[in-house]
Amino acid sequence: MTKEAKRLKIEEISNQLRTHNHNYYVLSESTISDYDFDMLLEELQKLEEQFPEFAFEASPTKRVGGEITKNFKTVKHKSRMLSLGNSYSKEDIEAFETRIKKLVENELEYICELKYDGVAIGITYKKGKLFQALTRGDGVQGDDITANVKTIRSIPLQLKGDDYPDEFEIRGELFYPKDVFENLNKEREEAGEDLYANARNSASGTLKMLDSRIVAKRKLDCYLYFVLGDNLPFKTHYDSIKKAGQWGFKVPTEKHQLIKKCTTIDEVFDFITYWAKERGNLNFEIDGIVIKVNDYARQEEIGFTAKTPKWAIAYKFKAEKVATKLLEITYQVGRTGAITPVANLEPVLLAGTTIRRASLHNADQIEKLDIRVNDTVFVEKGGEIIPKIVGVELTQRDMFSVPTDYIKVCPKCETALVRKEGDAKHFCPNEWGCAPQISGKMQHFISRKAMNIDGLGEETIDLLYEQDLAKNIADLYELTFDQLFELESFKEKKSKNIIEGLITSKQIPFERVLYGIGIRFVGETVAKKLAKQFKNIDNIINASLEELVSADEIGDKIAESILQFFSTESNVELINNLKAHGLQFELSEDQLANSTTKLEGFIFVVSGVFSKFSRDELKNLIEQNGGKVSGSISKKTSYIVAGENMGPSKLAKAEKLEVSIINEDQFLDILS
């Protein structure tokens, strides 16, 4: 290829990727498989490395992050980032209309939008390219978070079309989609980390991360709601949003009723009532509705107060709040020994569900709100997953009540609790002698993503523990059929199943054993990385801090946790015990030899439920044999491995694209 041909190729791939990206992240339409997208991106990366002079400043390769910020630069906003006045009832909104009608003569048109519950940002574009992104800060100046914002796929790096102003700013709200946030928490739970309580705060924290590569993986999303600049080419707010959509921004559309033109307050209120009921069905959090005067000329006539535009107002949904009595504070001990105080409440109805318990988070929280047993407390369900206690009705406090004394010893094993600097929670350090920690560890060990032991479930583990039959993971492998069969309600089949399940589990690959032993912060992904890079457990046990952190994706926190785990005598003993039982503590020959290349060049889509494998096992098998797994069907898909209940839309697509559908047996045939 000539140099010019390479330049053209770079341009062509950049445009293709930009379009696919826009289709997927802004329009929610998938026009390429993940695999093909990654291949194109890789090709572009290689070309750009070869010819950096041809790489676009706003190249799609910039999405993966890489820039590390040491200190966020503070930058003054070109125009202040205002907030909105609040309203809580129809009367409030009618009063808003009365106020502005005194200032304008013409008929008014309103635009209703959702009030996204996220983090406000302002992004400046120059000549169609993303130039700078700032946080709100104090409204006058904010932090320069450009490197992080560039990784967010629904925000264009390069605008489409050519009718955008030379320079303008667009403001919007960044947030975690609900499913992304839930997954994030699931991963944290698996790694034994504290859960994030609230999506908004987490989004805000993510934006302030110093390493943009981590932000790139976090799947933040953004809706835009306000265009600013000199001599904008439109006359109304509505037109500005429409146009912004054409330039490539994610903006609310009428199709999904996310935006509505209204001329009366009754219509405005219909929109409010609709979303007050429907908001649970959105994949992001909203905390109200924003009502804006549409016409720029009218906006100008109406003007601003010091902090808010007078031509717009927010209607806030009520965070549902109820009062109830705090009956008792109990303390839960998690698998990692973390103590969580729990408020046991007089049952009360809140946002459609009966609430009996609420998290009290930690000792500081109890002290800050001065929460005491027998108090009447206010429980609220806001952006948080678990309802929280937001205050105490002091006028109803019993005159003999005393401040809550936080427990000093573990409620289960009575070991003195510790609280390390920087930790919000107290911990029970008795890792191997504290019942909930041990059975929690065993539960984790047998779970589907770890050892996936047939026949063993939570209740059985608890029973085995109580009966002194299994006091740690290794004890499970000492169990005999007779011991199980003697237990109440254990029939022959059940006992046999468990023993067989345990024997089969000895073939579970190293990375899953590593995940299963439950080192704090070593989740599924980290375990995979460790296994791949260190190859066996002894290399991990003997690794220094430096060696650990030099491994891919292992940071200080994880490395320290690993070191600490193996510096405990009983943990090393446990590993030796498990080794003696024949569990896998090194990569298998196959894995070492990088498996086979039998499936090289084939792209598989896996769909449905299988009888011989779990879906993950099947995917691993494909990858180990050199094949690729893709999430969506395209013309390039070689085979769809279909189990029971394959989704009807996938089936239709497969038929349309004439991709072969095979079952798991046919797949095994191909393999052999």
Ligand code: IVH
């Ligand atoms: S317009 C001058 N529209 O709510 C008008 N703001 O409480 C500026 N917000 O600071 C804001 N959704 O961070 C607007 N559809 C929407 C919004 C929205 C959420 C946020 C924004 C603002 C805050 C005010």
